[in-house]
Amino acid sequence: MSTSTPRRLPGGTHPGRLTELLWHSVSAGDEHAATALVLRALEEGADPESVLLDVIGAVQGRVGEEWAANRITVAQEHAATAINERAVSALALHPSTRTPVTRGRITVACVDGEWHALPARLLGEVLKLRGWHVDYLGAQVPTPHLISHLHMTRADVVALSSSIAVRLPAAHAAITACQAVGVPVLVGGAAFGRQGRYATLLGADAWAPDARAAADRLAAGPLSRPQPGHQQIDDLPHLADQEYTLVVRHRDALVRKVFTALEDAFPALRAYTDTQRDRTAEDLAHIVEFLATALYTGDDELFTEFVGWTARVLEARGVPAQSLPPALSLLARELGDFPRATRILRRGTEALSTDHPTAAGNTA
Numbered sequence: 001m002s003t004s005t006p007r008r009l010p011g012g013t014h015p016g017r018l019t020e021l022l023w024h025s026v027s028a029g030d031e032h033a034a035t036a037l038v039l040r041a042l043e044e045g046a047d048p049e050s051v052l053l054d055v056i057g058a059v060q061g062r063v064g065e066e067w068a069a070n071r072i073t074v075a076q077e078h079a080a081t082a083i084n085e086r087a088v089s090a091l092a093l094h095p096s097t098r099t100p101v102t103r104g105r106i107t108v109a110c111v112d113g114e115w116h117a118l119p120a121r122l123l124g125e126v127l128k129l130r131g132w133h134v135d136y137l138g139a140q141v142p143t144p145h146l147i148s149h150l151h152m153t154r155a156d157v158v159a160l161s162s163s164i165a166v167r168l169p170a171a172h173a174a175i176t177a178c179q180a181v182g183v184p185v186l187v188g189g190a191a192f193g194r195q196g197r198y199a200t201l202l203g204a205d206a207w208a209p210d211a212r213a214a215a216d217r218l219a220a221g222p223l224s225r226p227q228p229g230h231q232q233i234d235d236l237p238h239l240a241d242q243e244y245t246l247v248v249r250h251r252d253a254l255v256r257k258v259f260t261a262l263e264d265a266f267p268a269l270r271a272y273t274d275t276q277r278d279r280t281a282e283d284l285a286h287i288v289e290f291l292a293t294a295l296y297t298g299d300d301e302l303f304t305e306f307v308g309w310t311a312r313v314l315e316a317r318g319v320p321a322q323s324l325p326p327a328l329s330l331l332a333r334e335l336g337d338f339p340r341a342t343r344i345l346r347r348g349t350e351a352l353s354t355d356h357p358t359a360a361g362n363t364a
Contacts, residue, residue, distance in 0.1 A: 102131035104156035162191035179226035
């Protein structure tokens with residue numbers, strides 16, 4: 001973790017006060033007020049890095065929390081994120097943020113399939129402030145295009161961002177590919193788990209919990225050049241059982257079969273509206289995706305944490321979480337020949353019984 005502390009604003013104002021003001025502008029959908037607030041803070045002498053991380057970054061974190069608690073809609077979440085992105089752009093163009101390049105060249109990108117780009121953008125802007133030449137590639141960068149870019153630019157290091165754990169297989173492919181062309185990789189984002197446990201598992205050269213810590217780590221010294229010849233299977237020998245591959249290959253069929261059988265196992269589903277049925281199918285698809293990712297990483301906890309989070313989100317939306325245990329049971333029945341998958345599903349059901357007893361109650 002970084003030991004640096006947020007810098008106070010002129011006149012002793014703490015970034016927390018500016019954060020509240022920005023939140024009010026963002027939540028009201030007022031782009032002009034949001035950008036004006038950020039620019040005024042810079043003109044009054046605020047530290048640009050603190051505005052990026054302790055203000056804009058903090059507001060974006062609150063946006064996610066408000067969505068999970070069902071206090072804002074998906075549309076409002078997207079609108080708020082867009083306003084925060086514009087605030088970052090306004091800050092990046094302000095004269096106070098112009099910093100000469102005194103360090104090396106770094107490529108900052110989101111892994112393929114990852115569309116939460118703001119954390120990577122914040123990192124890119126912090127690194128510019130710290131004197132790096134930054135190539136920011138944005139969201140959902142296919143690995144072949146990332147490697148082509150590295151060949152053209154001769155970057156010293158790659159920083160990869162991912163917020164959702166189901167992108168870990170794509171992250172692993174990107175990490176391995178970058179290392180194969182001799183470029184070390186620093187990773188960050190919620191996808192990599194507490195204390196970056198999946199970063200270590202997938203062979204990343206470094207991990208940081210946030211943008212400030214990432215910049216501090218890179219300032220401490222260059223990352224070691226990776227050894228050639230490394231393969232993905234070297235990190236995850238359990239993939240030889242093919243369970244991950246087969247679950248991914250038959251994912252759509254699994255969702256269809258379980259959804260059809262769920263009407264008998266959870267009769268309340270028959271009374272759902274078309275919209276509720278569509279959402280249930282989406283939830284099943286997410287469950288299968290996270291099951292596949294748990295199979296990929298060999299970490300049952302990845303799945304049990306997701307199931308618990310899903311139960312909380314459903315409860316916040318007034319949706320019965322009782323559909324989860326029968327869905328997990330039906331998936332286990334379909335995957336009866338897959339010992340790791342059935343164990344993970346069983347543990348997911350046990351976690352629901354312990355942490356969300358109402359979800360494991362009467363489903364008739």
